[in-house]
Amino acid sequence: MKPLLTTSGLSRRFGGLRAVDDVDFTLMPGEIRGIIGPNGAGKTTFVSLLCGRILPSTGTVMFDGADITGLPAFRRVRRGIAYTFQITSVFAKLSAYDNVALPVQRRLSDSRSTASIRSGVMGALERTGLADRASMPAGELAYGHQRLLEVAMGLALKPRLLILDEPTQGLSDGEIENFIDLVRDIARDATVLIIEHNMPVVMQLAGRITVFDAGRILAEGTPHEIRADLRVQDAYLGTQHG
Incomplete structure (x- = not known):
């Protein structure tokens, strides 16, 4: 199976700040992928680069085998x-x-x-x-x-790829349970990339989790692997609340 989306050497600088720093990332069709990390880790900047909201300083974004690095957002919407x-x-x-x-x-x-x-x-x-x-x-x-x-x-x-940025913020516990069912339903015919601070939601939904820290990918793995990763615990899980 070919990847749906990949990035290679993807970076975005704002002045002297590297908000996203040389990120290589692969997303397979049908995945529910979680993205987590502390505030300021570069998560939202990264997905903004994927959807064309901003363009990278360096690196490439490939979607379904095509180079979309320079495409504006509306053309990426048309591609799915x-x-x-x-x-x-x-x-x-x-x-x-x-x-x-x-x-x-x-x-x-x-x-x-x-x-x-x-x-x-x-x-x-x-x-x-x-x-x-x-x-x-x-x-x-x-x-x-x-x-x-x-x-x-x-x-x-x-869409073929639905990117959700903190979607459970403001939802009640009952609404969150319904949302989890909704995402699983969506994943039957789309790939889902979800940025989420609610760790129980990420752990229930994601088949794999990508952890960002200081603009780079710190770790990737299954929920079990991410829970057990000492680097992740130090950088995020140990101080993460809610």
Whole structure:
């Protein structure tokens, strides 16, 4: 099986700071991969490089065998990369339905029938548990539900790779359990890359975990291997809370 996404020597500098420093990374189709690390480790900068939100200082990004290093974000979306914080800013005055309709219309550029759009929107809202809030203005949703709305907007694109940045922040314990089921369902037909500080969520979901520290990959492995890694314990797990 060929990798879905790889990076080689990927770096991003901001002045004298190397936020991402010479990262080689491989993601296989169908994976749920967790990314963890202390604040400032470079996690969000790294996934921003993957989705095209920012471009690298050096290095390459390959997706499905094609070099996408210089592609802008919207062209990466068309290729099947969805990043919740990149493609989705919740439009507070629009209803939840209309927020999701925007990416559905983008995906269905050749078929804009009302029935096709409604099916795509309600399918995404139902999967994220928001169907009963479809008519609510997005700005009136609870913070956790706004995060789920962002996930629904990403799902509406039917991506091959869905990147989720701290998706459980603001969710109740019950909502987190539902979210775990949702990600497992998504992974049946997409690859999922998830940045998450909630360690029980990462340990339950991820088949493999990549640990960032100071812009570099400190360790990679199964949840069991990461738990047992003394370097990870020193850098992150030993001082990580919540």
